Amino acid sequence: MSGPFQTYDEAMQFLFRFTDYERMAKPRDAATSAFGLARMNQLLAFLGDPQKQLRVVHIAGTKGKGSTAVMTACILGRAGGRVGLYTSPHVECIRERIALNGEWIPQERVLAHLNRMHPYLQESLKTSGKYTPTFFEIFTAMAFADFLEQGTDFAVLEVGLGGRLDATNVVAAPAVCAITRIGFDHTDKLGDTLTLIASEKAGILKPGVPAVVAPQEAEALAAIRQRARSLSSPLRLVGQEIALAGAVSGPLGLPPLDGLDRKGPPEGGTPSEFTAGSRFVVATPRRRYPDLAVPLVGAHQRVNAAVAVALAEEAVEAAGWPLSPALAREGLAAVRWRARIESIAERPRVIVDGAHNVDSARTLMATLASEFAFRRLLFVMGMAMDKDVDAFLREVLPKASFVAFTRSQNPRAAPPDELVRRARALSSVEAAACDKPGDALALARSRAEADDLVCVTGSFYIVGEVLDALRGHTLA
Secondary structure (H helix, E strand, O other): OOOOOOOOOHHHHHHHOOOOHHHHOOOOOOHHOOOOHHHHHHHHOOOHHHHHOOEHHHEEEOOOHHHHHHHHHHHHHHHHOOHHHHEEOOOOHHHEEEEEOOOOOOOOHHHHHHHHHHHHHHHHHOOOHHHHHHHHHHHHHHHHHHHHHHHOOOOEEEOOOOOOOHHHHOOOOEEEEOOOOOOOOOHHHHHHHOOHHHHHHHHOOOOOOOOOOOOOOHEEEEEEEEHHHHHHEEEEEOOOEEEEEOOOOOOOOOOOOOOOOOOOOOOOOOOHHOOOOHHHHHEEOOOOOEEOOOOOOOOHHHHHHHHHHHHHHHHHHHHHHOHHHHHHHHHHHHHOOOOOOEEEEEEEEEEOOOOOOOOHHHHHHHHHHHHHOOOOOEEEEEOOOOHHHHHHHHHHHHHEEEEEOOOOOOOOOOHHHHHHHHHHHHOOEEEHHHHHHHHHHHHHHHEEEEEEEEEEOOOOOHHHHHHHOOOOOOOO
């Protein structure tokens, strides 16, 4: 192996020297000004600007963007494409962030990319920190380089944070964009109103490029529309241009999906196809996609699937390929995505979910109530201290019988004792503190009966560490 790194571990040790905002307990005062695209563009120029040679599907949003990205990639793969998928954060392994047709990037390719980037990165460390790329920027550049090297037909990119200044937003002419459900998260960086947050997310929209938009609160949608009008970017709204039926059952915290069930099926459909349940129908201006199903649990995932179908359709049309209803159906059926209301054990049932803000907590609770039967609900929970912890707890504690609070190894993690204190200030629920996620799960399971449900949530990092602790073990 040519280059300074002979092993994957050596290369990763070097990579971890670079600023990682995902792990910073409190970003330095200049953090806001540190976000931008200049460093990213410089690094990509060193690599030959691979982002300019890819057919990109770009997805922003507060909730559901990762699920939408993996659904889109699966559909495009079934359509015959060689599909790169870039997502964050990871749950089990950092290599899962860069995938090709469902396979994580292998260690040898990570090693090769970092060896190639080393001269630039080493020189950047000698200059002002203003020009030194971050961990996320390096990994994003690696994704672009790998997707080009591997000859991808499509590169599906999930925004890391926000949109306008996110490292993925160096793509000047994507094939299609999407904005999934917008809510309150990262308010210290994106703003404390839906208008400000939506404006940042809508920063991924590009002149003339179509954009698929999930149902939004009126304030968020107005900001998206304003940005789209300024760019002459055609919008495809789920609930308007994109019809969805048989998808919503139970309180999802979504605005009313006007024009779906009340107006009946699209032309050519039959009423029986539009009954509530696990099967659903998506109809775009081009064609109808009947009898769809997605393995991910919850009606909100069917909304995400509608966005994904429309995205995949726009992408393949831009490439001059066909997308049949059968291929869309097969692609959605093939979706596998960890830590999205995922059941990992029975009696008691154990579910893991990466919910970490108030909107995702609301969706989690609604889905647990509508999709599962259980006697009592117990939680294993850890959260980052920069999240709106109290708002999250107000959503989950009223239904909880017991909570084992814990923390991940991420420096942003709130101390379990502090989480217990906050819970007791809001509720009379019984709560305990555990230093390790695996111990917290063991405690919650010891308190649960066979017909109870244990939910691990609050952070993808917590879920990842629980899954790591269980690796090689079977939950009886």
